[in-house]
Amino acid sequence: MDPVTKDSINRRKVKGVEAMKNTKREVNRGAWTAEEDQKLAEVIEIHGAKRWKTIASKAGLNRCGKSCRLRWLNYLRPNIKRGNISEQEEDLIVRLHKLLGNRWSLIAGRLPGRTDNEIKNYWNSHLSKRMNQKEKQNGANLTRQMISTDHQKDRVQMKEDSSSEEGATSTSTTSAASKGGDQNSNINIDVDDFFDFSSEGLLNLEWVSKFLGQDDGRWFN
Numbered sequence: 001m002d003p004v005t006k007d008s009i010n011r012r013k014v015k016g017v018e019a020m021k022n023t024k025r026e027v028n029r030g031a032w033t034a035e036e037d038q039k040l041a042e043v044i045e046i047h048g049a050k051r052w053k054t055i056a057s058k059a060g061l062n063r064c065g066k067s068c069r070l071r072w073l074n075y076l077r078p079n080i081k082r083g084n085i086s087e088q089e090e091d092l093i094v095r096l097h098k099l100l101g102n103r104w105s106l107i108a109g110r111l112p113g114r115t116d117n118e119i120k121n122y123w124n125s126h127l128s129k130r131m132n133q134k135e136k137q138n139g140a141n142l143t144r145q146m147i148s149t150d151h152q153k154d155r156v157q158m159k160e161d162s163s164s165e166e167g168a169t170s171t172s173t174t175s176a177a178s179k180g181g182d183q184n185s186n187i188n189i190d191v192d193d194f195f196d197f198s199s200e201g202l203l204n205l206e207w208v209s210k211f212l213g214q215d216d217g218r219w220f221n
Contacts, residue, residue: 028062032071036061040068041076074115081113085122093119094127 043059049072052065061068074080085093089111096107104116111119 026062027064027067029067032075036063037071037076040071044072044076070117074117079113080115082118085114089114090127093123094131097123097127 039059039061040055043055047055047058049069052069054065056063056065056068059068063071092111093107096110100106102120104120108114108116108119
């Protein structure tokens with residue numbers, strides 16, 4: 001018996017891989033035909049939509065299990081919906097996408113009759129562009145609102161400043177007037193003392209007599 005070495009182990013592995021390649025059959029990866037669709041639908045009706053490798057072999061299809069599963073889910077199911085997505089479905093897709101992201105299979109599970117592939121294609125071709133436009137419009141509107149709010153604040157601040165300046169001016173005017181009034185009120189005049197000429201000499205009183213004489217003549221003529 002030959003001793004077990006690394007080279008012998010590697011040779012055995014290579015032989016095993018080559019044998020698997022030789023036994024593995026080439027599957028058809030092209031477009032599905034109407035005949036293949038009919039065979040797949042008949043087998044699924046009998047055995048159910050499960051164990052896709054077994055269904056492919058029982059249907060006599062040169063297809064892999066994944067290809068059969070996708071063909072059934074996206075095209076051949078009896079309750080499948082294709083196209084004409086309503087506004088309610090669009091709204092639900094947008095809400096679910098905000099919550100779940102790009103998990104299309106989960107989103108499709110909440111939309112009866114819709115496939116994850118169709119929802120993904122509809123999102124990429126229609127809804128994502130529409131959402132980007134709405135976000136840009138909302139951003140522009142928000143900027144305008146912020147600018148108008150700043151203008152309103154500036155106007156209010158200017159009014160407050162002007163009113164405070166007017167108040168300060170009126171206060172200063174009032175205080176100045178009150179000061180002047182106080183100064184005038186401090187000047188006390190005694191009328192009797194002002195017209196008391198008893199201590200004046202005769203020379204100093206001559207102008208008074210002349211003034212009184214002229215005044216009497218003006219009033220009594």
